[in-house]
Amino acid sequence: MHIVVAMRQLADLVEELEVNGDGTDIDRDFVKFVSNEWDEAALEEALTIKDESAASVTVVALDEPDVDQTLYAALAKGADRAVKLTGHDPSAWVRTRERAQRIASFLAHEEFDLVLTGVQAADDLDGQLAGILGSTLDIPHAAVVVGVELTGSSLRVAQELGGGLVGVSELELPAVLGVQAARQAPRYASITRIRQAMQTQKIEEQEVSLEVTTPQVTVRRLYPPEKQGGATMLTGSAKDVATEIVNILRSKGLV
Amino acid sequence: MLAIIETRKIFAGETEVAKIVFYVLALIVLVIFFVGVIRRLVVYNRGRRAPNFAWLRRRDPRDVPEVSERPTVPSSLVTIATNQTIIKTKHKVGVSHWLLFWGFIGLFLATSILSLDYDVLGNASRIITGHTYSFFQGPFYLAYNAVFDFAGLLALVGTVLLASRRWFSKEPQLDYTRAQKPESGYSRARIVIGDHVFVSGLLLILVTGLLIQGLRIDGEHFPSFEQWTWLGYLIGKGFAGLGVGAAAARAVHAWLWWVHVGLALAFVAYIPWSKAWHMLASPANLAVRDFSNVRRLPQPPADNAGYRSVDDLTPKELLGLDSCTKCGRCHVVCPARTGGAPLSPRDLILDLRQLADHKHGIPLLFDTETRPSPTGPMNEDGCLAGEVVVGETLWSCTTCMACVEICPVGIEHVPLIVQLRRTLVDQGAMDPTLQSALQNIATQGNSFGKSSRMRARWTKGLDFPIVDARTQHVEYLWFLGDFASFDERLMDISRTLATVLHANGISFGILFEEERNAGNDVRRVGEEGLFEMLVEQNMNAFAKASFDKIFTTDPHSFNTLRNEYPAFGLDRPVLHYSELLAKLLFTGKVAPGNLMRKVTYHDPCYLGRYNRIFEAPRAVISALGCDLVEMPRHGVNSFCCGAGGGRIWMDDSVLDERPSVNRIKEASTLDVDYFVVACPKDYAMFSDAVKTVGIEDKLKVVDIVELFAEATLSSALVDV
Numbered sequence: 001m002h003i004v005v006a007m008r009q010l011a012d013l014v015e016e017l018e019v020n021g022d023g024t025d026i027d028r029d030f031v032k033f034v035s036n037e038w039d040e041a042a043l044e045e046a047l048t049i050k051d052e053s054a055a056s057v058t059v060v061a062l063d064e065p066d067v068d069q070t071l072y073a074a075l076a077k078g079a080d081r082a083v084k085l086t087g088h089d090p091s092a093w094v095r096t097r098e099r100a101q102r103i104a105s106f107l108a109h110e111e112f113d114l115v116l117t118g119v120q121a122a123d124d125l126d127g128q129l130a131g132i133l134g135s136t137l138d139i140p141h142a143a144v145v146v147g148v149e150l151t152g153s154s155l156r157v158a159q160e161l162g163g164g165l166v167g168v169s170e171l172e173l174p175a176v177l178g179v180q181a182a183r184q185a186p187r188y189a190s191i192t193r194i195r196q197a198m199q200t201q202k203i204e205e206q207e208v209s210l211e212v213t214t215p216q217v218t219v220r221r222l223y224p225p226e227k228q229g230g231a232t233m234l235t236g237s238a239k240d241v242a243t244e245i246v247n248i249l250r251s252k253g254l255v
Numbered sequence: 256m257l258a259i260i261e262t263r264k265i266f267a268g269e270t271e272v273a274k275i276v277f278y279v280l281a282l283i284v285l286v287i288f289f290v291g292v293i294r295r296l297v298v299y300n301r302g303r304r305a306p307n308f309a310w311l312r313r314r315d316p317r318d319v320p321e322v323s324e325r326p327t328v329p330s331s332l333v334t335i336a337t338n339q340t341i342i343k344t345k346h347k348v349g350v351s352h353w354l355l356f357w358g359f360i361g362l363f364l365a366t367s368i369l370s371l372d373y374d375v376l377g378n379a380s381r382i383i384t385g386h387t388y389s390f391f392q393g394p395f396y397l398a399y400n401a402v403f404d405f406a407g408l409l410a411l412v413g414t415v416l417l418a419s420r421r422w423f424s425k426e427p428q429l430d431y432t433r434a435q436k437p438e439s440g441y442s443r444a445r446i447v448i449g450d451h452v453f454v455s456g457l458l459l460i461l462v463t464g465l466l467i468q469g470l471r472i473d474g475e476h477f478p479s480f481e482q483w484t485w486l487g488y489l490i491g492k493g494f495a496g497l498g499v500g501a502a503a504a505r506a507v508h509a510w511l512w513w514v515h516v517g518l519a520l521a522f523v524a525y526i527p528w529s530k531a532w533h534m535l536a537s538p539a540n541l542a543v544r545d546f547s548n549v550r551r552l553p554q555p556p557a558d559n560a561g562y563r564s565v566d567d568l569t570p571k572e573l574l575g576l577d578s579c580t581k582c583g584r585c586h587v588v589c590p591a592r593t594g595g596a597p598l599s600p601r602d603l604i605l606d607l608r609q610l611a612d613h614k615h616g617i618p619l620l621f622d623t624e625t626r627p628s629p630t631g632p633m634n635e636d637g638c639l640a641g642e643v644v645v646g647e648t649l650w651s652c653t654t655c656m657a658c659v660e661i662c663p664v665g666i667e668h669v670p671l672i673v674q675l676r677r678t679l680v681d682q683g684a685m686d687p688t689l690q691s692a693l694q695n696i697a698t699q700g701n702s703f704g705k706s707s708r709m710r711a712r713w714t715k716g717l718d719f720p721i722v723d724a725r726t727q728h729v730e731y732l733w734f735l736g737d738f739a740s741f742d743e744r745l746m747d748i749s750r751t752l753a754t755v756l757h758a759n760g761i762s763f764g765i766l767f768e769e770e771r772n773a774g775n776d777v778r779r780v781g782e783e784g785l786f787e788m789l790v791e792q793n794m795n796a797f798a799k800a801s802f803d804k805i806f807t808t809d810p811h812s813f814n815t816l817r818n819e820y821p822a823f824g825l826d827r828p829v830l831h832y833s834e835l836l837a838k839l840l841f842t843g844k845v846a847p848g849n850l851m852r853k854v855t856y857h858d859p860c861y862l863g864r865y866n867r868i869f870e871a872p873r874a875v876i877s878a879l880g881c882d883l884v885e886m887p888r889h890g891v892n893s894f895c896c897g898a899g900g901g902r903i904w905m906d907d908s909v910l911d912e913r914p915s916v917n918r919i920k921e922a923s924t925l926d927v928d929y930f931v932v933a934c935p936k937d938y939a940m941f942s943d944a945v946k947t948v949g950i951e952d953k954l955k956v957v958d959i960v961e962l963f964a965e966a967t968l969s970s971a972l973v974d975v
Contacts, residue, residue, distance in 0.1 A: 014699060015706045032706075034698055188683035188690045191697060191784030192560055 001055035001150070003046045004110065006103050006117040006129070007039040007074070009064035013122060024219045025093050028065070035070040038118025044182035045148055046116050047078050053150065056080045060106055062099060063090040068203060075197040076189035087207040096124045098214040100132035105208050107137060112174055114155070119144050119178035130178030140171040143178035261480040262392035263471065265373045269512070277516060284520040291527025291617075292535075295577065298615045302570035303556060310543050310571070321867050323547040323818055331542040340541065340663040344584065344892075348420065349663075354413030355457070361406020362464075368399065400484035404468075408486055411461050418454045428583025435597030435648045439628040446581070446605075449530055449621025456522055463515035469494055470511065473504035529620040533580045537664035540578035543571055544665035549656055550818040550865055552670055555783055561677025563638050565611045572671060576608040578664040585658035585668065590895040595911030596651035600658035600668045603644060606632040607671075610643055640678035649675050650686065653914070654779045654900030655860040660891055669779075676781030685780075692904035693782055700771035700792065702904060703741040707768040713739075713746035714765075719757050724764030724800040731763040731835070732802035732827075734816065736809030737772050738935035744942065745935045749808065752832060752960045758968055759839050763806075769796035773812035775861070778819070780901035790823045797825065806830040810862035810934045811899065817866065831862055833933045836963050837871040840878045847966035849880030853927045854962075856883060857918065857941070858893035859934035872933045872959055879966040884925045886918075894918050896940040903936055915944035923950055933959045 011017055012032040020027040046057045058081040059074040061067050071082035085102055088094060094102075107115065115137075120127040127143055134141025146166065147158035155171045160180055234241045249255045266274050311328070318324035326334070334340055338356055342349025372391040380388040391399070421429070431443040469490025472481045477495075482488050494504055525531055556567050568576070585600035586592055592599045605624070609632035612619045626633050637643045649672055658668045679685060695704035713735075714721045724732050733756075739749045756763055774789035805827055807813040817829040839845050856876055862868045869890050876883050888894045897907065897914035907913050919941060922930050930945070932938050938958055945951040 012698070012706075014704055015708070032698070185687050185690070188680070188685060188693065190560065190680050190683075190782055191788055193681065193784070195784055 001049070001053060001114070002110075002112045003049060003055050003057050003114045003116060004107065004112045005039070005043045005046045005057060005059045005074070005079070006115060006133070007043065007059055007061040007067075007070055008036045008099070008118070008121050008124075008129075009033040009061065009067050009070060010036050010122050019222050019224070023221050023223065025222060028091055028093075033065040033067075035073075036118050036121040038120055038179060040118075040186040041182040042116040042118050042177075042179040043074055043077065043079070044184065044186040045145075045179055046114075047187065048183055049114075049148065049150065050078065058083060058110075058112075060085065060103060062088065062094055062102060063205075064094070065091070069194075071203050072194050072197045072201070073189045075201045076193035077187055081204065082201070083204045083206055085206055085208045087209050093123070095214075095216055096128045097132060098210070098216065100129055100136060101210055101214055102208045103129075104133055104136040105210065106206060107133075114174060115176040116179055117176070119180045127178050130176050134176040137174075137176065140175040141177070142169065142171060142175065144180045145177045146179075146181050147183065148177065148179075260392050261394075261478075261483075262389070262396050263475075265369070265391075269509075280516075280520055284524045287524040288526060291532075294615075294617055295527055295532070295536075298611075298617070299570045299573050302573045303567050305554060305556075305569065308569065312545055312547070317821070318547065319867070321546060322865070323550050325545045325547065328542060331544075335538045335541050340665070341582075343663075344661055348417070351413045351416035351420070354409045355417060356413070358406050358408070358410025358413055359457075361403055362410060362461075365399065365403035365406065397480060397483035400481075400487070404484055404486035407461065407465055410457075411465065414454065414458045414461055418458050421450055421454050426583075428587045430583075431581075433602050434586070434589075434592045434599035435602065435645060437626060437630050439626055439630055441624055441626045441631070443624050445621045445623055445625065450581070452621060453530055456518065456525075460515065460518045460522060463511055463518065465490055467508055467511050467515055470499075470504045470508035473499060474501050474508055476501050525620065528618060530580065530622050532577055533664065536574055536577040537580065540571075540574050541665045543574070544667070545571075547818070548667050549659050549669050550814060551822070552673055552778055552819070555674065555677050559678070560681035560783070561679070561781060562640060562671075562674040563678055565607070565614045565639070567639070567674070568607075568611065572667075573611060575664075575666045575671075576604055576611055578666060579604045579608060580664060581605065582663060584661045584663065585666075588657040588661050588892070588894075590653055590655055590657065590897055590914035590917070591651040593894075593912075593917060594897065594914050596647075596909070597645070598648045598651035603648065603668065603672070604666060606644060607639070609633075610635065610639075638678065640675040641682065641684055644675060646679055646684050647909075649679060650689075650905060651902075652676075652900055653860075653895045653897055653902045654776075655895035656864045657860075657892075657895065660864050673779055673781055676779075677783060678781075680781040686905045688906060689780065689901060689904045692901075693777065693780070693785060696772050696777060696789070697785055700789070701737045701741060702772060703737060705741055707771075710735075710740045710770060711765060711767045713749045714753070717750055717753055717757075721753060722762075722764035723767055724802050725766065725769070725796075727764060728801040729762045729764035730803050731761060731830075732797070732800055732805045733763050733765050734770060734773065734805055734807045734809075734812055735765065736807060736812040736935060738939060739808040740770070742935065742939060745938060748935070748938065748958045748960060751958075751964045752808065754968065755836075755839075755960060755964050759844055761835070761839075764800070764802065766796045766800060769799070771796070773807075773809070773815050775811040775815035775819075776899065776901045776903070778815065779899070780904075790820060794820070794823055794825065797827075802827065804828045804830060806832055806835050808832055808935055810859040810866070811936070814861040814865050831866075831868060831871070831933070833862070833872040833875060833959055834868065836875045836960065837878075840875060845967045847879050847963070850962060850966050852881045852929055852962070854881045854883055854929040854931050854957075855886050855922050855925055855927045856889070856931045856933075856959075857886070857896070857922075857937055858889055859932070859937055860893065860895050860899055862933060863893050864891055872931075875959055875963060876931060879962050881929075881931075881962065884927050886921050886925065888921065894921065896934075896937050896944075898936040898940050903940075913940075913944065913947070915940040916947050919944040919948050919950070919954065923948065923954060928953070928955065929962075930954050930956045931959050931962065932956060 011026055012034045015031045018027045049055050050057050057079045059071055059079045060083045061071060063084050063086045067084060075082050085106055115133060117130050130143055131141055142157050142159055144160045145157050146160050149156040153173055155173055155175055157169060157171060157177060159167050161167045234244050312325050314325055338349055338353040341352050372389050377387050377389060380386060431446055468487030472487050472491035473494045555561050581601060583601055589600055609623050613635060624632055631643060634643050652672045654669050656669055692702045696702050700707050722729055735749060739745050771789050771792045774786040777789060778786035805816060807816060810831060813829060813831045854876060856872060873883060895914050896918060930941060932941060938956060941956045945954055945956055
């Protein structure tokens with residue numbers, strides 16, 4: 001069983017993000033990059049499967065700021081191999097579609113049974129990465145996964161659906177999963193272990209050159225959400241408030 | 256006329272056969288005793304030796320007395336001889352022990368002198384010269400009896416007092432109920448039996464010894480010179496008064512002598528295999544104890560992240576385990592145990608000792624706990640951290656050092672707990688909240704998980720700029736710590752301190768976004784790698800700045816900067832802000848108003864117990880015209896707020912009563928209106944605790960600088 005976990009670096013949201021001079025991206029020069037928390041859940045799920053069965057775990061990530069830290073931490077936690085994909089501008093914003101194609105092009109040369117990645121990321125709130133990967137590789141895909149169970153050559157996954165429902169389905173391996181949550185909170189890798197990993201293990205680098213350029217959406221303007229008017233507080237008796245609400249809804253043409 | 260020689264016959268009533276039996280028994284006993292002693296010494300000697308190991312660390316002139324200075328051997332001998340560490344917190348028990356201690360040393364000397372005369376001198380002289388010489392006669396004999404009867408009396412009084420305490424006292428420290436209760440159940444009945452065997456055995460040896468002395472004198476028809484043997488003489492008279500004549504006395508003496516000798520020999524054999532070993536281990540441990548170990552934590556073992564098995568224990572730690580007398584003082588003062596957490600420093604030591612003795616193949620008589628299943632101290636193959644000692648026990652420690660402070664035999668519990676925690680950290684076995692705090696510290700440099708650029712946000716709102724120590728020389732570099740920088744309530748206090756210093760023309764600056772968590776609590780959590788990383792980052796920041804001295808807001812940061820950073824190259828003096836405030840007052844720079852408040856003061860563990868700064872904050876409080884009422888637990892006996900050692904990042908909801916609540920209840924019994932603190936974590940903990948207790952309108956938690964500001968800055972009255 002070979003599990004590949006695809007991880008991403010993101011601007012740390014505790015920093016005050018600023019828009020760059022062009023107004024087309026965040027200013028990447030002065031922000032700290034951290035790993036995507038859902039990818040951490042995907043890694044944890046992979047490592048839990050490894051703990052249960054004799055799986056090997058490969059983590060793969062695009063060359064992005066501070067990605068080495070994330071990869072070494074994954075090795076310290078128990079991943080067997082870490083791969084960094086180069087061939088793009090490491091300081092630029094890589095859109096999800098291009099990211100998926102780069103990872104898929106790496107996976108094309110790999111024997112794998114399962115690909116896990118975070119269900120979403122701050123720059124991929126729609127959670128497209130797992131889906132695009134699945135379709136590019138032409139293998140089954142499931143999103144918002146909250147539980148994984150291996151049953152021989154197939155996989156039983158629990159997915160969080162709307163309205164508090166959980167759906168369980170079976171997939172043929174190999175498959176791609178967008179992980180919402182692992183069975184347990186991501187484990188801790190002590191700094192000593194991470195430093196040990198840095199000394200004893202190597203990050204493999206693989207250059208990926210995409211033959212066909214990925215069609216991309218051009219960002220015309222990136223801006224912080226504009227402040228809307230504040231809320232209006234309705235006061236008075238329940239009846240007055242109800243009348244007021246009806247008036248508002250009518251005046252907006254909603255009823 | 257026959258001259259009377261004042262002496263007595265050794266082996267007066269015994270036959271030659273009896274003498275041989277005695278010597279054979281004595282030889283067997285000495286073999287058992289020395290085998291035990293040597294096995295224990297071999298075990299100590301085989302303990303894990305760190306590269307810089309020494310039984311007595313070289314004293315460093317830069318060490319601070321009582322903080323990081325190792326006591327000299329002569330001073331330790333005084334400590335041992337006076338039983339000072341036993342007396343200091345429990346006078347009656349300590350004095351009783353002192354009586355027993357010196358009484359038995361006297362009796363041991365008496366027996367040794369007798370043996371020297373009879374066995375050594377007597378035999379040697381007979382072999383060499385053909386005549387048997389003896390100095391056990393005449394004035395020496397009289398003085399010997401007079402002096403050593405006194406020793407006997409001391410021992411008797413001390414032993415009776417201690418035995419009665421063991422029999423009748425209901426004190427909590429004598430209760431062996433575990434703080435961490437294993438699901439399988441456990442029994443400590445053997446430990447209780449061991450205590451009784453020990454003290455009652457001593458008492459029986461003493462009583463039979465005194466009785467045979469009396470019987471002998473009675474049997475010899477009270478020679479007048481035996482009045483020098485005053486205690487025996489009196490006891491003999493007592494027997495005579497009861498109608499025991501000389502013949503009867505000799506008959507009883509004959510068999511009681513065997514009882515006495517049998518008990519005494521059995522006791523000697525029993526020493527290295529039981530709690531009696533503390534008679535030798537505890538003084539040795541006191542002589543090699545090193546105060547610096549708690550303030551400046553030792554390195555992890557070379558091949559592991561932390562302690563996993565008894566092989567990781569150092570010679571001194573092994574000796575420390577053996578020194579424990581189960582006096583239970585640590586058990587009583589421990590804030591974790593008091594709050595209902597599953598940690599008792601006593602139980603921790605006992606568990607480790609039982610396991611260590613078992614692993615080293617040393618049978619420990621009585622002093623062991625039994626369990627129906629092999630868990631805890633009976634889990635011989637388990638990892639020390641997490642299995643022998645469960646994780647929740649180790650995580651409960653606040654590292655407040657109350658146990659180390661009160662331990663009469665100098666056991667250093669805290670470094671041991673941290674070594675065990677290091678293994679848990681390595682395994683990732685920790686509270687999720689702690690994990691996220693550590694991750695925040697690793698990525699952002701602070702436990703709040705805020706951007707490091709927000710660290711100096713508290714300076715907004717000041718009407719003067721704070722100097723950047725990286726661009727301009729300052730006298731004092733102010734190291735705020737995370738709480739004083741990021742906690743909303745404490746940012747106000749930081750501004751007040753800045754205002755006070757600015758108003759008094761103190762040259763100070765900060766590191767802005769480059770200050771990192773100092774790592775005191777990170778190290779005590781057991782995350783050594785992260786601690787080293789933080790030290791590196793802070794040392795880099797210090798290198799960029801220009802300053803003469805450092806002062807901190809946080810006593811925890813103060814401790815690590817003062818005691819641990821020098822090993823990483825920090826060579827500047829480190830002060831706490833309460834010392835700076837005291838200096839301002841006593842150099843006459845400020846003339847404070849008279850606040851006329853009734854206050855109490857809480858000694859932060861890392862300022863008081865750890866760093867012995869008791870006077871500076873008290874001097875400030877008095878100089879401000881406040882009436883300081885001390886809480887029962889103050890100074891070295893201060894009670895922890897519960898936040899130290901990383902506890903502030905862990906879940907407290909499992910406790911029956913948080914230590915901070917316990918502390919506020921203690922303060923609420925005093926007639927005071929203010930609870931003064933000198934530590935940001937204390938402010939946070941106690942502000943919550945007064946609300947929990949529901950007395951926030953009666954007892955107000957204030958920081959010492961708030962009082963200072965109110966008394967000295969008339970134009971900027973602070974709302975307290």
